Amino acid sequence: MGQMDGGDGGGGGHPYHYQALLAAVHQQTVPFPNPFPAPSSGAEPPHPHNHNHNHNHNIHNSHNHNHNHNAAPHPCHTPTPTPTPRGFADWSASTSAFTSLAAHSSTAPSNAVHYSFSPCYAFWTHYMLNKNAYPTSFPAPHDDHLRLANNNHPTDAPGPASSYGVESFTSPSMAPNICTHMPPIEGPISAKEDKKPEILPRVVKSSDELETRNSNVEFHSETVGTLPESKQGHDSRATKLLNSGEYQVILRKELTKSDVGNVGRIVLPKKDAEASLPPLLQRDPLILHMDDMVLPVTWKFKYRYWPNNKSRMYILDSAGEFLKTHGLQAGDVIIIYKNLAPGKFNQLY
DNA sequence: GCAATTGCATGATTT
DNA sequence: AAAATCATGCAATTG
Structure with missing residues (x-):
């Protein structure tokens, strides 16, 4: 019973809230050297992000849907000369968003973080794809790069993203290690293949490293008030969690075409x-609150299931905004983290 | 009645 | 080969 109402937070009573962290991982399949990845599959509309970031714009297609390059060595490992500062650059090649964040933050006053996107949904972009890799909590901060939105957003918005709470992510500890320390990531990150623990979680590091590739996410600087929960507080939490390693990956999913469709629902x-998610004892959807590590907001999703054959299919609904915001496409991965610390995430009420 | 959402069923894959 | 899981399309609802 815990989950009784489907009303999303707005409903009169309090629906069952399950708080967790959600991350969106773009496929990093891009081999390091992939400077100008052609938008194969046309996945990426030409987005003008280039605005500020000079370093790797190419990163652009970081998310190719194709895993073909699984063989692609991690940027870090790649012997290629990395133009960017700190191996991060290479990495960033694959992950653009991450960088963007940093840039933004630097650009914008740290305090002034305002996002105006819709109400809800934010994912983190992390690299931790393998749950197996880390059984429960992340030991230490690794580098992760978050990729915020990609650019695919067709529409997009005018405003370059504002700053994400990148800073918050920055953890001293992690800062030092970036790609260099990265474990060899070898294959593509497929959600399904967890066999290889090659991918380690990476934490975002300092803004410096991040590039400004932002996404087209449409964040304007409007009012933070619009967000369900916003603010740095969030970041802090996330940061702390990262640093303390108090969170664990509870699930991850490689998004499919249908997941990123217009429906806004993701099959889990x-x-x-x-x-790991709260049990759905009834048909009523549960409202899952997921804090964004990058964005100072808490997103809300409807978690429900469909009867399917003799089994069930679990769906994360109301993810349209989220998907759009991050420009997630098929092939990208979303990861849900749960905070192990009592009283923080993962609480129901 | 049309559009948007939600629920279900079926086929394709994977285990 | 069989069973289970997942992706996707379409029907059913609802606004």
Whole structure:
């Protein structure tokens, strides 16, 4: 019973809230050297992000949907000369968003973080794809790069993203290690193949490293007030969590075409959903609150299931905004983290 | 009645 | 080969 109402937070009573952290990982399949990845599959509309970031614009297609390049060595590992400062650059090649964040933050006053996107949904972009890799909590901060939005957004918005709470992510500890320390990531990150723990979680580092590739996310600087929960407080939390390693990956999903469609609903892997998300005892959807590590907001999703054959299919609904905001495409991965610390995430009420 | 959402069923894959 | 899981399309609802 805990989950009784489907009303999203707005409903009169309090729906069952499950708080967690959500991250969106773009496929990093891009081999390091992939400077100008052609938009194969046309996935990426030409987005003008280049605005500020000079370093790697190419990163652009970081998210190719194709995993073909699984063989692609991690940027870090790649012997290629990395133009960017700190191996991060290479990495960033694959992940653009991450960089963007940093840039923005630097650009914008740290305090002034305003996002005006819609109400809800933010994912983190992390690199931790393998749950297996880290059984429960992240030991230490690794580098992760968050990729915020990609650019695919067709529409997009005018405003370059504002600053994400990148700063918050920055953790001293992690800062030092970036790609260099990265474990060899070898294959593409497929959600399905967890076999290889090659991918480690990476934490965002300092803004410096991040590039400004922002995304087209449409964040304007409007009022933070619009956000459900916003502010740095969030960041702090996230940061702390990262630093303390108090969170664990509870599920991850490689987004499919249908997941990123207009419907705004993402099919979650049953196994992980049942194992780590709050139990859906009834048909009523649960409202999952997921804090964004990058964005100082808490997103809300409807978590429900559909009867399917003799089993169930678990769905994360109302993810349209989220998907758009981050420009997620098929092939990208979303990861849900749960805070292990009592009283923080993962609480229901 | 049309559009948007939600629920379900089926086929394709994977285990 | 069988069973289970997932992706996707379409029907059913709802606004």
